[in-house]
Amino acid sequence: MNYAKWISHFQRNRENRPEPDWAAPFALPESVLRPLHPSLAEYQLGDGGGPACLIAGDAEQFRGSSEAMRQIVDLWFAEEREHSRLLGRAVDRIGARRVHEHWSFTAFLACRRAMGVRAELQVLLLVEIVSTVYYRLIRRHCTDQPLRDMCSLILRDEAGHVAFHRDRLAAAGVSNWGLGGTLWELQFRxxxxxxxxxxxxxxxxxxxxxxxxxxEFCREIHRELSRFVWRLGRTAQAPACVRLPMPQPA
Ligand SMILES: [Fe+2]
Ligand SMILES: [Fe+2]
Incomplete structure (x- = not known):
């Protein structure tokens, strides 16, 4: 895995991030606002609003595997915290109340703590894939420009997060090839x-x-899952000569 590429990616991704115009005139109908309130408030808590780090019991095995990986994981979660900040501004804009706990988020954290870091990483990856669909559908259908701009920023980050997971899985020898790969794909889907x-x-x-x-929701989910599996297969099959050497920990 090319650690330097990912550190550079996350550092470059901090640049050129125009803040949505939160003060722009606002005109969403009540029929949209009512269900949008709890939805965005729960996402503000769930997408970077809780502990912005890996919390599985053996998380340090992955994060501390090298100084470069520690840096990558911290940069990844810094972007998650930024998602929560953006969503907080969106919640304020639509006049919703921020939430500080929700049963689904509490259960989600308990599961992550109880499982090993490999399982936690897969859960986070799957949440990022389905959240990509959530933000894309809001961007496609919502008429409020600042909300759409916020979704564009988050989608840009999530595309990087999903690609990072693809790289780390391919580097660990995971692919959808062969019997083992088929079984992996089945559980993943x-x-x-x-x-x-x-x-x-x-x-x-x-x-x-x-x-x-x-x-439309089902089609988007199917497309995102399939795209991930297909690209993982391609990454895993890439000739070794195009993979850069893994930097050694300092
Ligand atoms: Fe996120
Ligand atoms: Fe993410």
Missing amino acids: RFGLAAAAMLWLNHGRCLRALGTRPL
Whole structure:
């Protein structure tokens, strides 16, 4: 895995981030605002609003595997904290109340603490994949420009996070090739669909009020999961000569 590439990516990604115009005139109908309030407030808590770090019992095995990996993980979670800040501004803009706890978030944290870091990383990856669909659908259907601009910033970051996971999995020898790869893909898709179902359960009302059809949501989820698996296979099959050497810890 090319650690230097990811450190450089996260450092460059801090640049050129125009803040959405939160003071712009606001005109969303009540039918959209009512379900948007709890949805954005819960996302503000869930997307970087809690402990912005890996919390599995053995998380240090992954984060502390090298100084470069520690830096990458910290840069990744700094972007998650930024998502919570942006979502907080969005919550304030639409006149919603911020939430500091929610049963689904508490259960999510408990699961992450109880599982090993490999499982926690997969859970976070799947949440990032289904959240990509959430933000994309809001950007597509919401008429409020600052909210759409916020979604564009978060989508840009999440694309990098998902690509980072793809690189680290490929470097660990994971792919969708062969019997082992097929079994990995099956479990990955199954948990991905479970994450999507949770998203629809908690936020489907908001997405529907914005104009999203259930079929559109399912199609986007299928496309994101398939794209990840396909690109992982391609990355894992890339000739070794195009992979840069892994820097040694200092
Ligand atoms: Fe995020
Ligand atoms: Fe993320």
